[in-house]
Amino acid sequence: NRQITIAELPTDTLEPRHFQLTETDMPKPGEGEVLLRVILMSIDAANRSWMRGATYRDAVKAGDGMPTYAICEVMESNSPRIAKGDIVAAEATWADYTVTKAHKVQKMPKVEPLSHLMSVYGIAGKTAFHGLMSIGNPLPGETVLVSAAAGSVGGYVGQIAKALGCRVVGIAGGAEKCKWVEDELGFDACVDYREGNLSKKLAAACPNGVDIYFDNVGGKILESALNFMNERGRVVCCGAISQYDTDTPTGPRNLPGVVVVKRLRMEGFIVMDFAHDDAKCVRAMQHWVSTGQIKVFEDIVDGLENAPKALIGLLAGDNKGKRLVRVGAD
Numbered sequence: 278n279r280q281i282t283i284a285e286l287p288t289d290t291l292e293p294r295h296f297q298l299t300e301t302d303m304p305k306p307g308e309g310e311v312l313l314r315v316i317l318m319s320i321d322a323a324n325r326s327w328m329r330g331a332t333y334r335d336a337v338k339a340g341d342g343m344p345t346y347a348i349c350e351v352m353e354s355n356s357p358r359i360a361k362g363d364i365v366a367a368e369a370t371w372a373d374y375t376v377t378k379a380h381k382v383q384k385m386p387k388v389e390p391l392s393h394l395m396s397v398y399g400i401a402g403k404t405a406f407h408g409l410m411s412i413g414n415p416l417p418g419e420t421v422l423v424s425a426a427a428g429s430v431g432g433y434v435g436q437i438a439k440a441l442g443c444r445v446v447g448i449a450g451g452a453e454k455c456k457w458v459e460d461e462l463g464f465d466a467c468v469d470y471r472e473g474n475l476s477k478k479l480a481a482a483c484p485n486g487v488d489i490y491f492d493n494v495g496g497k498i499l500e501s502a503l504n505f506m507n508e509r510g511r512v513v514c515c516g517a518i519s520q521y522d523t524d525t526p527t528g529p530r531n532l533p534g535v536v537v538v539k540r541l542r543m544e545g546f547i548v549m550d551f552a553h554d555d556a557k558c559v560r561a562m563q564h565w566v567s568t569g570q571i572k573v574f575e576d577i578v579d580g581l582e583n584a585p586k587a588l589i590g591l592l593a594g595d596n597k598g599k600r601l602v603r604v605g606a607d
C-alpha cells in the first residue's frame with residue numbers, strides 16, 4: 278500500500294520536497310470499519326489551505342497523510358450498512374488503500390464515468406450551485422463576475438449563471454485560458470488578470486457594473502472587483518486561492534468603505550453547509566447537462582505518485598476544469 282505523507286510543512290510556495298511517498302502494510306478494518314480501494318482523489322486548492330491551518334477542519338501536520346475527498350471501492354466491510362463491492366464517497370488520504378468508519382462513507386450510484394461524482398455532481402458542482410443560488414441569488418439580466426473562471430468551481434458558476442439568463446464575465450490567467458472560457462464554457466467575456474490593467478479590462482467587460490461577484494481568489498482581484506460592484510450587490514466568498522501559497526498575504530484595501538457606501542453583502546460559505554439541498558443541486562445539474570447548457574470539463578492526472586505535482590500545478594493554474602488524480606481502475 279503506497280501512501281503520500283507530508284515530509285515538511287511549507288512556509289511559502291509548495292514544492293515536491295514537501296511530500297514523501299512511503300510503503301505501508303495493508304491497513305486492516307476493525308469493528309464498524311471498511312477497507313477502501315481509492316479510485317479517484319479530488320485535488321483541491323483547499324489541500325494547500327489545510328496545510329496552513331485556520332480553516333474549517335483540523336490542520337494537516339508534518340508526518341500526516343494528505344486528506345482528500347475520494348471515490349472508492351469497498352474491499353472489506355465490518356458493517357451491515359456497507360457491502361463489499363459498493364462504490365462510496367469518503368474522506369481518504371493520498372494512498373492506494375485506506376480504512377475508515379463505515380458510518381462516515383456515503384454509498385454512491387455506479388454512474389459512468391465515476392469522475393462525474395467528483396466534478397459536476399460532486400464538490401465542484403455543489404460548491405458552484407449552492408454558493409451562487411443560496412448566497413448570490415441571481416436574477417436574469419444581472420451581471421455575474423467570477424474569478425478562477427477556468428477552474429472547477431468557477432467554470433460551473435459561470436455556466437449555471439448563463440443558464441439562468443445572466444451576463445457572465447470571468448477572470449482567468451492567460452489569454453489562451455480566457456479564450457477557452459469564452460469559447461468552450463460560453464462566458465460572455467473573460468479577462469486576463471496576469472497581464473496587468475485588470476481594472477481597465479473589468480470596466481470594459483462590465484459596462485453595467487457587477488451585481489454578483491463569486492470570489493474564488495481573494496487578494497488584489499477581490500479589491501478590483503469590489504470597485505465595480507453595483508449598489509446592493511452580493512459578494513459570494515468561496516475561497517481565497519491567491520492567499521494559500523504565499524507568506525505575504527495581500528488583502529483588499531477598500532474594505533469596509535466600499536461595502537458601506539455600496540450597501541454590499543459579503544457572505545462566506547462551506548459547501549457542506551448546504552448538504553440538505555444536495556439532491557436539488559444534482560437534479561438541476563443533471564437537467565442542465567442533458568440540455569447541453571452545462572458542459573463537464575475534467576482534468577484527470579494518472580497515478581497516485583503524481584498527486585503532489587497535480588496540487589502544485591493547480592495552485593500555479595495549469596488545470597482547466599475539475600482536477601482529479603486517478604489512483605486505480607474504475
Ligand code: NDP
Nearest residue numbers: 321322425428429430449450493516517518519547548594
Ligand atoms: P480550481 O480548479 O479553481 O483551480 C484553481 C485555479 O485558481 C487555478 O487553475 C488558477 O487558475 C487559479 N489561481 C491560482 N492562483 C491564483 C492567484 N494567485 N490569483 C488568481 N487565480 C489563481 O480549484 P478549486 O476548485 O479547488 O478551488 C477554487 C476555489 O474554490 C478555491 O478558492 C477553493 O478554496 C474554493 N472552494 C471552496 C469551497 C467551499 O466550500 N467554500 C469548496 C471547494 C472549493 P488561473 O490560471 O486562472 O490563475
